[in-house]
Amino acid sequence: MDTQPEEHQGGCYCGAVRYEIRGAPAWSGHCHCRSCQRALGGAFVTWAKVAAEDFTVTSGTIKICEKMPGIRRGFCGDCGTTLTYAAVQEVDGQDWSKDAWFSAATLDDPSIVSPQAHVFVSRQQPWIKLADGLPVFEEF
């Protein structure tokens, strides 16, 4: 039996930035927070995570926007697609640096992701109606 974890590719809208993940994402969820809404220009974003060592940028460079200290949003400098999210300091006692968070919709095949929750629904736009039955959390 082949024990090598499967690899999946993804990238930004213009194609300048490409990345690869090893294995299926360990967790995925929809974030409705206002920062994500603004950064993505959308009603919510679907994040997924793999172990940091299982995320590799294979072409191009991810630019970082650090508007809030310690919160680094990675995007393509050419087309602006949001690609990654990193909290470089401990947040709520959790060390986020062990994980690589990326926007699930930038995968070439986003259907490999299985979102498990909606978070920050306290900021959810009133014109978004959730009917997928997933757990909802006011915050995260």
Ligand SMILES: [Zn+2]
């Ligand atoms: Zn791009």
Ligand SMILES: [Zn+2]
């Ligand atoms: Zn968010």
